[in-house]
Amino acid sequence: MGRPPCCDKLGVKKGPWTPEEDIMLVSFVQEHGPGNWRTVPTHTGLRRCSKSCRLRWTNYLRPGIKRGSFTDQEEKMIIQLQALLGNKWAAIASYLPERTDNDIKNYWNTHLKKKLKKLEANDLYSSDGHCLSSIKSASRGQWERTLQADINTAKQALQNALSLDKSSPISEYTIKPINIDCYPSYIKQEAKMSTSTYASSAENIAKLLKQWTRSDSTNNSEQSKASSSTQFSCNTTNNTNAMTEYSSSFESFEPSNSDQFSQATTPEAAGKFYGESKRELDNEVPLSVMLESWLFDENDDLLI
DNA sequence: AACCACACCAACCGCCAACGC
């Protein structure tokens, strides 16, 4: 039983997003801010359900998203947090501000699960077939040192993440040199057509968006063919910059109908803009505090 | 070159909690 799926309506498009749709969605968020997803399809003319729009934004288009492979530090942090929190991907993602819960979940399911299984298998039996439990006691000191090292790594990672949380995201996403190579090809095309300093300001984005929507159908179809979501990816470092630059252009944008962007000058408001949940913003016995104290406290108890 | 198997990840689905009326 239950509520019928929101996407069962006739005429609602499914499947991969096209560059045109992306731009329409980005354009909407620029004007109205992220939220009010219900109104997105009607406002933009997108034939997508509100849920799909929200997902596309939070998992792909939202500024500040880091793509590409996970670093060792991120990996360790995910492992630690997963052990602590379970499959609470959203909670885990809140400690990795540049990663989405979907990304973390995917990474866990495709990489870490296997990796841990392997490690577990290696740990359970030594080369001569002895069970780890017997070894554990024998090499307890070594095991403890490893654990301590892991905790320190997690501490460091968490400290970094929390310092990101505590400082204003705005400062994190301040303007960096534009590296146009990292934008999706369809964006690059527009950029080359119009100006060499693409996305140096929100005005430019607005102009480009207008150009895009005005461009003839032939042009559009060519761009569609030449573009796909995978073209968002380039090397990891550059990609981070790309999204960072993308976000910086957002921040300088002053929407006419909403003040969500301009309000995002406080960490809280900015946090909200970057997709943090209300729960985290309220900071009422937040998970972050619990986790922080857990990791930052002396670990004497653990190492008896 | 063609086929297959596997890996990866974007997107979907269904459930649930929060919220407003």
Next chain:
DNA sequence: GGCGTTGGCGGTTGGTGTGGT
């Protein structure tokens, strides 16, 4: 308090890319 709507979350799926044979 009941009900409908919306947003958020976690699990799962299916399309696409890639490597091996």
